[in-house]
Amino acid sequence: MNKFKITDPRQWSRMGPRAMFGQFMLEIAKNNNKLMVLSADLGRSSGLDRFKNQFPEKYLSVGISEQNLIGVAAGLAKEGYKVFVTSFAPFLSMRASEQVRMNLGYMNLPVNMVALGSGVSMGYLGNSHFGLEDIAIMRAIPNINISSPADCGELGKILYEYAFKNLGPSYIRLTGIPNSALVYDKDYNYAFKKFITLKKGKDLLILSTGSMVSESLKASKILDKENINCEIINIHTLKPIDEKIVNLLKKFRKVATIEEHSVIGGLGSIIAEKIAKHSIKCHFLTIGLPDLFGPTGTYDYLIDYHGLNGGNIAKKIVNFLKK
């Protein structure tokens, strides 16, 4: 496998996940002659302008036709191409949902879907473009892996893994915007499916994913000052979920999940299912986007509005622990 190393995390974080997706694909293309990157008229939004110019034979936009996008990608995958497709999260997970189910799920064809701007990172573009329900939908379809990188370095690790290994079809969920906080400021060991312990603690277990990993770390710093000692876990692979999570859950009396996704069907539900299945006795809090179509504004405004920044999260946890 082509090795990927985190070399310039601060610069990558400044550029943001979409620009870095395009950048990483440029590198992957140099070492993968079977690569094809497809988009439904969102090449520019995927940071693929340089890729298009440098590797025109490896790039295709099918126009604004997401259902067609998935079908064409599946046909190419069947013929041995390593295919990545991009579009905004709801357009992949909902507009093309049944094509995903038939072509990538049912036929198990290894197309990698890169969902741009998931969560509320599309800001003023509004709920039509937000990825509120995509994890819930994708995880109900058999065979589809779901990855949710915590920062741009982790995105690189995930993309290289899918590009150079045979892991089957995947949904890679991009959250956060340029200048989002950094989780990994130097290289680290990443393995598909294996959750990562970022901080050990004893009072509370915090399980987070994507953009919320850095906010959880911020929250835990605030909580440390109040002598609340949190264990912080980065769940970068939401499906398949690492079964070792069950042993970890058994060690804590208080557990919280934090995600930039609806509280229905995402990480909170994944963990709730484990708690129920294994009859784990714990107090459980799900922090995420509420079950409603909320207002529109800048990303920072929305994260604050929904109580998803480090400070809000710390307050929610303090209240939770009082109960």
Added chain:
Amino acid sequence: MDEIEKLTNLAKKMRKTLLETSLNSKEPSHIGGALSIVDILAVLYNNILNINLDKPADRFILSKGHGFLGLLSVLYCQGYISKKKLMTFQTNGSEFIAHPIENPRYGIESSNGSLGQGLSFGIGISLAYKKKSRKEFVYVLVGDGECYEGSIWEAAISATELELGNLTVIVDCNGHQNDGSIGKKMNYENLKNKWEGFGWNTVLCDGHNITELLNVLKIKKKNTPTAIIAKTIKGKGINFMENNNNWHHGRLTRNLFEEAIKSL
């Protein structure tokens, strides 16, 4: 025996096979829309497609998945599946159900059943062939009712933009859908205009005329996909099934089966 007679006999054997298969399952099955594509499949599999199960050559995708009995009957008659295997159709746990399930062992290219998806998949394969400079062809069979699906027209745009001269779509215009007749704006003449309007090299033909099929299925145009608009009869070949939409999905009894065989 000349070629036309041979193909006519093959089509007859296929019709008999699909009726036997349906009867054997004791379950209702899609008979009408399978009978309408029998002649097309007979010519395709006997004279047009170069099929190699070990190394994909020409490819056939049945996008109208409910025509699966037709595909099974040609795969059986051409020796790709055994009688024993065929007779597992619509029995518990079988690989052969109402709609195709991808299976390279028998040359079943894709899983279908949800309409409007096979053409985009075929485009992906055609594009791969074009990129690899391979000379083989991809055929996708869709129904006229299936052409109500928007995704068909998304694909129709892509195929011309990608200049896929190696791709042929066959539209089985049997004039019926699940609940009755096709709308007036979707008859075969209108469908011809639509595909032409989308930039396809479009040809109209009688989907039961072997001589015509032998000619039109060979038509290709450089850098342009071809659409064969085949006028067909739902339930073709069995007098009491022809244009009788009760046989879109129906159950054969022993008596009805015998009557059907007589009618062949």
